[in-house]
Amino acid sequence: MDLFEYQAQKAAESSKPLAERMRPRNLDEFIGQQHAVGEGSLIRNAVEKDRIFSMILWGPPGCGKTTLARIITRNSHSHFVHFSAVLSGVGEIRSVIKDAKDQQRLYQKKTILFVDEIHRFNKSQQDAFLHHVESGLITLIGATTENPSFEVIPPLLSRCRVITLKPLSSTDIVAILDHALRDRERGLGNTGVQFDRDAVFHLAHIADGDARAALNGLELAVSLIISQEDFLHKAQSIRIHRKDIEKALQKKSILYDKSGEEHYNLISAFHKSLRGSDPDAGLYWLERMLSAGEDPFYIARRMVRFASEDIGNADPNALRIALGAMEAFRFLGHPEGDLALGQACVYLATAPKSNRVYKAYAEVKHVVKSSGSLSVPLHIRNAPTRLMEELGYGKGYRYAHDYSEGYAPQEYLPDELRGQLYYFPAEQGYEKVIKRRLDRWRSLKSEEKKCRKEEKSKGD
Numbered sequence: 001m002d003l004f005e006y007q008a009q010k011a012a013e014s015s016k017p018l019a020e021r022m023r024p025r026n027l028d029e030f031i032g033q034q035h036a037v038g039e040g041s042l043i044r045n046a047v048e049k050d051r052i053f054s055m056i057l058w059g060p061p062g063c064g065k066t067t068l069a070r071i072i073t074r075n076s077h078s079h080f081v082h083f084s085a086v087l088s089g090v091g092e093i094r095s096v097i098k099d100a101k102d103q104q105r106l107y108q109k110k111t112i113l114f115v116d117e118i119h120r121f122n123k124s125q126q127d128a129f130l131h132h133v134e135s136g137l138i139t140l141i142g143a144t145t146e147n148p149s150f151e152v153i154p155p156l157l158s159r160c161r162v163i164t165l166k167p168l169s170s171t172d173i174v175a176i177l178d179h180a181l182r183d184r185e186r187g188l189g190n191t192g193v194q195f196d197r198d199a200v201f202h203l204a205h206i207a208d209g210d211a212r213a214a215l216n217g218l219e220l221a222v223s224l225i226i227s228q229e230d231f232l233h234k235a236q237s238i239r240i241h242r243k244d245i246e247k248a249l250q251k252k253s254i255l256y257d258k259s260g261e262e263h264y265n266l267i268s269a270f271h272k273s274l275r276g277s278d279p280d281a282g283l284y285w286l287e288r289m290l291s292a293g294e295d296p297f298y299i300a301r302r303m304v305r306f307a308s309e310d311i312g313n314a315d316p317n318a319l320r321i322a323l324g325a326m327e328a329f330r331f332l333g334h335p336e337g338d339l340a341l342g343q344a345c346v347y348l349a350t351a352p353k354s355n356r357v358y359k360a361y362a363e364v365k366h367v368v369k370s371s372g373s374l375s376v377p378l379h380i381r382n383a384p385t386r387l388m389e390e391l392g393y394g395k396g397y398r399y400a401h402d403y404s405e406g407y408a409p410q411e412y413l414p415d416e417l418r419g420q421l422y423y424f425p426a427e428q429g430y431e432k433v434i435k436r437r438l439d440r441w442r443s444l445k446s447e448e449k450k451c452r453k454e455e456k457s458k459g460d
Contacts, residue, residue: 019215021186022179023067030071031179032172032211033064033165043068043163047075052112054133054140056148056157059165062210065143068165069114072141078110079103085120093128100138111138118142119151126153133159167209174204176211177218193222198242206249217249224248263294267302274303275310279349286345290338300326303344314354314429321347352429360423367417374414407441409448419449 024030027037027044037043046052052072057065073080081096100111113129115121132138133156140160144151148162168176177200180187203221207214225244266289273281289299304326307318325344329337383393398408411418421442425435 017216018180018187018219019212022176022183022215024064024071026071026075030064030068031175032168033068036163036165037068042161043072047072050076050078052076052078052139052141054160056118056142056144056152056160056162057165058144058146058148058162060167060209061145062207062212062214063165063168064211065165066114066116069141069143073112073114076112078112078139079107081111081113083113083115085115085117085125093125097128097132097137100132104137110136112141113138114141114143116143117145119144119146119148123153126156130156130159168211169209170201170204173207173209173211173214174200177203177214180215180218188218188222191222192238194239196239196241199240199245202242202245217245221245221248266292266294267299270299271302271306274306274345274349275353277349277353279346282345282349283342286341290341296329296334296337296341297326300329300341300344303341303348306348309358310353310355311348311351312354312357312431313434314352314426314431316430318348318351352431354426354428354431356424356426356431363422367420367422371416374416377411377413377415379410380412405440407444409441409445411445 027047030037035041043055057068059065079100081099083092083096096111096113100113103109103111115129118126129138129140130153133140140156142148142152142160148157152160177195181189181193181195181200183189203214203217207217221240221244225238225240225248266285270282270285270289273285286299290296300322304319304322307322311318321344325340328340331337332340378392379394379396381388381393383389388394398410400406400408402408413420423438425431425438427435
């Protein structure tokens with residue numbers, strides 16, 4: 001390489017984004033994810049012994065999936081192919097497979113195929129890999145932000161080891177930023193710009209576990225705060241404070257995917273917080289979803305469902321409160337209507353809880369499915385025609401209002417289910433009142449059955 005080529009290469013390298021320039025080149029430079037790459041870990045052993053296995057790297061953005069795949073391949077003697085699921089289709093897959101066969105036949109080399117965003121491949125595209133992963137022609141390394149259980153076909157998933165990567169901790173992000181500020185070859189060490197510790201901590205906080213976002217934020221902050229003239233002549237004397245970062249950068253969006261796993265994680269946390277009677281956690285998860293752009297009516301519908309499923313008749317007013325909050329938001333919209341959702345959230349969390357209606361309904365659904373279309377007892381059928389009267393429709397029916405307490409002890413279930421009970425109120429809230437009533441009515445019904453049985457035995 002002559003001087004001109006060397007200078008051109010250095011210029012091209014320096015023009016890359018800071019996050020790209022600062023990618024770790026080996027496992028010793030890799031910060032965080034020690035459970036996956038630390039001493040004695042599966043990946044470190046595989047890299048050190050060059051025994052790479054098929055794997056799916058699953059984790060949030062900026063946690064090191066692509067970097068880790070590059071380190072693995074850089075330390076292997078295998079042929080490496082980088083494949084983007086966004087830009088490629090089945091035709092490109094066939095080309096990769098052909099190339100892998102040539103590498104194996106001509107050079108006795110294995111092929112490592114790195115597929116970025118593998119969740120974007122449909123079933124037929126994933127099927128195209130299956131046989132070749134199974135035969136060992138290719139070693140597949142897939143990277144995904146989505147839960148592989150949902151996004152990768154089971155046959156392919158069973159042939160890969162899932163390596164779960166976590167969001168980087170604030171400590172990890174701070175270490176990555178400090179390294180970029182010190183590094184004179186690839187980082188910002190030659191600029192002489194000084195960052196207050198509070199400014200670095202703030203950058204780490206708003207990065208929300210995403211190393212790429214942290215480094216992009218660092219680079220953007222420097223470029224926005226320091227003009228070209230300052231950068232060339234006065235950078236050595238410039239010190240950046242937290243207030244400068246807050247002014248220069250907009251806050252990063254909270255990690256959230258309204259159609260992916262994080263969507264279900266947050267709504268699950270919200271629902272379980274309400275069920276656990278924790279209004280503080282409920283409000284926190286509510287705001288997490290709202291600030292991330294979740295559909296407020298989706299949240300409201302979940303609260304309406306919660307009112308029936310987890311509170312039920314322990315507090316019948318809960319359903320009205322949830323429906324009222326939905327209507328209030330429909331009337332007010334953001335941001336005024338958010339408070340109505342918050343009010344309902346607190347009410348539902350602090351209401352007495354009972355899932356007895358939910359359980360009773362689930363049991364009845366099972367009974368209906370398993371028992372089929374049982375006949376309606378004659379005495380509770382209407383008899384609008386003479387023929388129906390002659391057939392016994394409505395015969396023996398007892399009109400409840402003709403009896404004391406407005407209750408007539410009689411059977412309403414089909415004969416095959418006579419005496420079955422499904423709803424058992426709890427001793428919580430208003431359901432305690434319902435339980436007393438039901439206990440009384442069921443006692444009267446039991447006595448009535450006993451009397452009828454005695455009368456029948458005397459008649460026999």
